[in-house]
Amino acid sequence: MAESIDPRQRPRFWLIHCGGWLGYGLVSALGALPYRNAFPVLMYFLGTTAMAFLASPIILAISYRLAVAKASWPRTFAVVIACAYPMGILCSTTGAALETVFGHPPAASSQWYSILFVGFANAFSPTLMLAAWAALYRGAWHWQEAQQRERQWLLAETLAREAELKALRYQITPHFLFNTLNGVSTLVGEGETTAARRMIALLADFLRSTLEPTRQGDVSMAKELTQVQQYIEIEQIRLGWRLAATVQCDADVLDTPVPHLLLQPLVENAIRHGIAPFVEGGSLSLAVTGAGDAVRIAIRNRAGGMPGKRLQGGGLGLANTRARLAARYGEDYRFAADVAEGGWDTVIDIPRHAAVSAQA
Template sequence: MKNMLQPEHKRALISADTKPSFWLLHSLGWLFYVLILTIDNVAFIGSDKLDDRFVIFPLLISGLLAILLTLPLRSLYRRLWCLSPVKLFISVVVSSLLVAAIWTPLKNMVIWNWEDNYSIFLVLNGQFDEEHHPARLFMTISYAFFMVMAWSSLYFGINYHFRLVKEKEQHFNAVMLSHKAQIKMLRYQINPHFLFNTLNAISTLVLQGSKERANTMLIKLSTFFRYSLDNDPEKKITLQEELDALRLYLDIEKTRFDERLTVHFEVSPATEKLLVPSLIIQPLVENSIKYAIAKMKSGGEIRISARCEQDELILQVADNGPFSCFSQLPGMSQGVGLQNIDERLNVIYPHQHQFELSVAQPQGFVVTMTLPVEHSLE
């Protein structure tokens, strides 16, 4: 089994920004419209009927009318959100045109009253003159329609953006929860397998009358499982903690195999504080014991090494079992063995790890894991 995927940069976590207040954006948007019109009137058009300093007042009233008239569109658009794109577009156009048809005459009446001293009450009573014709109340309706359509576009654009971000965040969280569940499932597959082997060995010791050894083995087994259950399988621990757990496991196995098993640790001090998935080495050692040491009558050795090369942590478990080629491999990749570890690494380090099985010299096998370097915060 071999996984030679090239490492990639970690993707940044997706998180939805806080959505701005509708009232804030609604008010600021129309106030900005008033500001732009004021600058246009004062700087470019000018006014010979009114002091330029006061031209902002009718424009402010026009902006307030726009704020009030476009407010109902918010409730309307919420109801229309699930329509098909074509129906939604038609609805928005018709609604914007209706608002523009109401806003334009009201705005023009305010301007007539302010600039021409033509009373709004004269208009309401139907008293028009040549300069102030009823049709002229709807002048600039196309401009008003454009402004309301711009408001509608911004409303949908902003809401679509934050809905999309929220959906991405929900999808990301769902994937993370799925990965966590998968990690737990894969990690917890180890315990029943190891428990069966150990209890079988304890039963044999009891039948042989070795009660003290059986009791010692039970104590070590309970200590190991307490350690295992206290560590969340989705979290990472330091390599030193991982090796401590591994030594608990090996103490149990040495009780089973006695002098048939010798373990050598070659761990660089620089790697001891680096983070690794919990109980990631123990299944590899268990495979070596099951498929190599258990087949030997004496002289069984397992070497566990850890070193750093550039930004990578290299972990190796090697044995001197009786096998010297892959054709002799008795299904080590099945069950809770190498396949389990490979799946866990694929979940925890997607595209950022290597997992390789090779033949040792003169015999045996070497399992190599290459992981990204992660430093403990402690």
């Protein structure tokens, strides 16, 4: 991974690199202006800066190797200083040589001695600049490495959630399909061919919309309610007058993204466990309302003629719903399913604006 995140591979890095050294050279050149004979001093600063610029890729390569090796900061500091100081001497000596050439050189016997003396004496400034540049590079390397790790973690988390949502969705679809086919078989056996054909047509429409590709399993609330109403109509064909259902939704939340097939298993549980087993049938209400940045989904079923009975049920539908909400919203949701007298009360609170837009 280290090879792929080397900041030197980015063109923007070299623009900053060249711009930084150019700025350092200009500031150094301004330091020559107070001198009476400024030109030789100017050549000293320009020569030192030019040599430091040429030496900087070497110190960056050393810093890169230390970063790849995960060297500690004390070891990195020691190695960088040990390498930067000889380079600083070379840079300062180069500047002193240019100053001598363009200025007034001393006697021939002491010319090179003076140049070397100036090189050693003035090596601190270029050494400091090279070490500082190496430290900035190491910081950029660590920042870019952290960014890449965060992107990889987010990608892995997204893929894991997508896989979990798909697995849960593949559990729901066959569960509903088998129940509906059993209903069709019952109608055919009772001679209700018209109702059976209508149920088959509704089942085909439901499965067609179910198998449409969606982004991370999200659809709009409007589409989710359309599929729920298709399912309710299928059950009304099977149960007849024994099922009274109402579906209400605020207009301003119809475009809210929700996980695909989130509500169908809850409605299915409410009908199968809370209404179908009883001769008197019962009622089902589904209400979707918006309040601020949240959307509340309330599902309520009651068994007719048995107001005091506490019904049991839930199972796979509730477990899948809780798991899908956790996978999709993390901790930013509320799910409550409580047994009430004569039925169930299920409440879901989700954000109005989810991170992934729905496909209507």
